[in-house]
Amino acid sequence: AQSVTQLGSHVSVSEGALVLLRCNYSSSVPPYLFWYVQYPNQGLQLLLKYTTGATLVKGINGFEAEFKKSETSFHLTKPSAHMSDAAEYFCAVSDQTGNQFYFGTGTSLTVIP
Amino acid sequence: GAGVSQSPSNKVTEKGKDVELRCDPISGHTALYWYRQSLGQGLEFLIYFQGNSAPDKSGLPSDRFSAERTGGSVSTLTIQRTQQEDSAVYLCASSKWTDSYNEQFFGPGTRLTVL
Numbered sequence: 001a002q003s004v005t006q007l008g009s010h011v012s013v014s015e016g017a018l019v020l021l022r023c024n025y026s027s028s029v030p031p032y033l034f035w036y037v038q039y040p041n042q043g044l045q046l047l048l049k050y051t052t053g054a055t056l057v058k059g060i061n062g063f064e065a066e067f068k069k070s071e072t073s074f075h076l077t078k079p080s081a082h083m084s085d086a087a088e089y090f091c092a093v094s095d096q097t098g099n100q101f102y103f104g105t106g107t108s109l110t111v112i113p
Numbered sequence: 114g115a116g117v118s119q120s121p122s123n124k125v126t127e128k129g130k131d132v133e134l135r136c137d138p139i140s141g142h143t144a145l146y147w148y149r150q151s152l153g154q155g156l157e158f159l160i161y162f163q164g165n166s167a168p169d170k171s172g173l174p175s176d177r178f179s180a181e182r183t184g185g186s187v188s189t190l191t192i193q194r195t196q197q198e199d200s201a202v203y204l205c206a207s208s209k210w211t212d213s214y215n216e217q218f219f220g221p222g223t224r225l226t227v228l
Contacts, residue, residue: 006155032214043117043204043219044156051214090156098215099144099163105155 023091117220138207
């Protein structure tokens, strides 16, 4: 069985500061990994994904994440937070069929001006 | 093109009533998912449809929940005899295979409130 753990249900950063949202997964085989962002009253939007190849993946809005197999982690980072980054962020993993997805409980990011 | 749409956007109902939530997937997407998003609980998988295959119902929390997908397109999630704990946002997603992975596209959700 697969599971996803997001450490920190709420994260606050100052505008311009580094954003770090943590995600760890448990999987017996290399999974596909995703980060989604959800703005208020909207559905989830794909930020970035890791499937194969380069372990550092870049997504939209300046976000990136690094797949570290040894640490079973896929942390999301952005060098400089912007007010518009305030949202809920979800880490997800899919199984080997690619048909079943498992989501973390989400991290609410607040950006302080 | 049009994204995944869901209706209604908000639904308030009384305990014990039945509700139907609708999802219109992106045209051509063969897979469709329903999730429940409760406060502080993340996304809970409910059911998954893939083409003409039998749906994966393993996430449905009780027999009060059911879903169907007609003609491989529109899906309806039905909750019978609603309970207060059913209050949540119900998200629908459709997907297609892009390169080597299955990319999900989410609708805006239906916020269900059971009084």
